[in-house]
Amino acid sequence: ALFDGEAIELQPLPCGESAALVAADRELVDVASRPLEDLHAPRAALAKLAKDFDVCIIDTAPTLGNPLYAALIAADFVVCPCTMDQDAIDGLGDLFEDIARVQQLEWNADLVTLGLLANRVNTRRAFDRNALEQLRDELGEVVMEGVLYDRAATQYAKDRPVWRVQSGESQILAAREMKADKDMTATATNKKPGLNLGKLSAVAQIAVKPVQPADAEIELARIYSVKQVRKTFRNLEELAESFKLNGIIEPLVVHEEADGRYRIIVGERRYRAAPLAGLVKVPVIIKKGLTELQIRRLQVTENNDRDDLTAYEEAMGVIEDVELYGTKEAMTIWNRGEAWVSKRMAVRRYADPVRELLENDLCGDFE
Numbered sequence: 001a002l003f004d005g006e007a008i009e010l011q012p013l014p015c016g017e018s019a020a021l022v023a024a025d026r027e028l029v030d031v032a033s034r035p036l037e038d039l040h041a042p043r044a045a046l047a048k049l050a051k052d053f054d055v056c057i058i059d060t061a062p063t064l065g066n067p068l069y070a071a072l073i074a075a076d077f078v079v080c081p082c083t084m085d086q087d088a089i090d091g092l093g094d095l096f097e098d099i100a101r102v103q104q105l106e107w108n109a110d111l112v113t114l115g116l117l118a119n120r121v122n123t124r125r126a127f128d129r130n131a132l133e134q135l136r137d138e139l140g141e142v143v144m145e146g147v148l149y150d151r152a153a154t155q156y157a158k159d160r161p162v163w164r165v166q167s168g169e170s171q172i173l174a175a176r177e178m179k180a181d182k183d184m185t186a187t188a189t190n191k192k193p194g195l196n197l198g199k200l201s202a203v204a205q206i207a208v209k210p211v212q213p214a215d216a217e218i219e220l221a222r223i224y225s226v227k228q229v230r231k232t233f234r235n236l237e238e239l240a241e242s243f244k245l246n247g248i249i250e251p252l253v254v255h256e257e258a259d260g261r262y263r264i265i266v267g268e269r270r271y272r273a274a275p276l277a278g279l280v281k282v283p284v285i286i287k288k289g290l291t292e293l294q295i296r297r298l299q300v301t302e303n304n305d306r307d308d309l310t311a312y313e314e315a316m317g318v319i320e321d322v323e324l325y326g327t328k329e330a331m332t333i334w335n336r337g338e339a340w341v342s343k344r345m346a347v348r349r350y351a352d353p354v355r356e357l358l359e360n361d362l363c364g365d366f367e
Contacts, residue, residue: 002042003034003070012049020053032066039066040107043074063241064094072102077112077189079144081119084128087242089135090249092116114185115144122150146181149173214251214283218262220274223254223282225264229299229317232310233269240276248274251283253298255290262286265295266302293325293333300333312358318344 002022012020031039046056060071072078080095082088102108116139122128136143148154153162153170162174252267264271265287274282290298300317318341321330331341347355 002045003031003038031070034066036069039070040073042070043108046074061238061241064091064098064245068095068098069102069107072099072111073108075108075111077114077185079114079185080116081148082116083120084118084122084125084131086250087239087246089131091242091246112189114189115142117144117181118147120150120154121147144181144184146177146184148177148181154178212251212285215286216284217281218254218284219281220271220279222260223252223262223264223271223284225268225271228264228268230268230313232313233272236269236273236276239269239273243270243273243277243279248279248283251285253287253302254284255287255295263295265290265298293329296321297333301335312347312355315344315347315358319348 012022014020049056058071058075060068078099080092082092096113099111099113103111116135118132118135121132132143132147151170151174153174162171162178248270250267250270252270253265254262254267255265257263262284271282287298300321318330318334321333322341322345325333327338327341331338334341347358350358
């Protein structure tokens with residue numbers, strides 16, 4: 001209905017708390033192929049609802065192209081949520097260039113960019129902490145002061161806002177963060193003139209982690225996975241969409257085996273997302289002659305620095321390493337002290353209901 005021009009008749013669906021929803025429909029599938037003049041229709045459609053609502057929030061998929069252009073043309077303000085992973089950071093430059101294009105071509109010259117909002121930040125990951133610090137150092141006011149941390153309460157909030165459920169620490173903290181960011185954004189829309197476009201374009205030059213060039217491109221059929229620390233793989237479809245647009249920026253790390261195949265050391269999430277993007281080959285960095293212990297150290301180091309391990313995955317990994325190599329070697333593998341390892345080992349003694357909560361990422365960190 002948003003792209004039907006003069007025939008638009010929107011009927012938002014009430015969903016409580018003085019809010020209503022304009023739901024997605026099949027027409028959005030074809031937006032990517034629509035002519036540019038059609039991308040102005042949503043602004044006119046939403047204007048018809050202005051008298052009945054104070055605020056309209058437009059949530060787009062994390063991909064570039066016509067759907068994003070239509071949202072930017074329709075909006076008065078834009079906030080850019082960004083997770084602290086290399087693929088998301090690498091895409092910021094293109095995103096800000098598209099925002100600038102919408103303004104400079106006068107599709108929406110009055111569009112105001114409020115900034116970048118750090119989203120789903122996991123303080124247990126060294127990569128997240130370092131990336132956020134570097135983004136603040138490099139971009140200053142472009143990075144909004146508030147942060148949305150990666151909390152189980154937010155991830156599993158479904159039928160009600162997280163601030164309506166305050167029965168545990170995770171819910172209380174998530175509610176405070178959401179309200180603080182909401183208030184900050186509301187204040188900014190009244191006071192902030194918008195950010196300098198030249199400064200936004202500088203995001204394209206940021207590389208939080210240098211990317212080592214690939215040694216080769218190898219067919220997916222020759223790559224296999226075994227014994228990974230990480231057991232759950234989220235947002236594969238989003239990652240696949242990124243691959244369609246930008247390719248695989250960071251190569252997988254593999255070990256060459258005697259049978260001519262290649263075993264994944266680092267990058268199984270990229271390996272799983274690649275076929276969803278229609279890829280048959282992936283870039284790889286090839287390691288040779290490593291022992292099982294050396295492979296394990298590389299896997300754990302990469303997951304600690306980059307991938308989002310759950311508390312349960314972390315505990316199971318520690319338990320496996322203690323059983324295989326002993327406590328001292330496990331401490332070296334995970335680069336942690338004995339007390340930290342002991343806390344993870346204690347999971348073996350947890351009652352089944354508690355282990356299930358931990359496995360489903362419904363309870364907090366061990367610390």
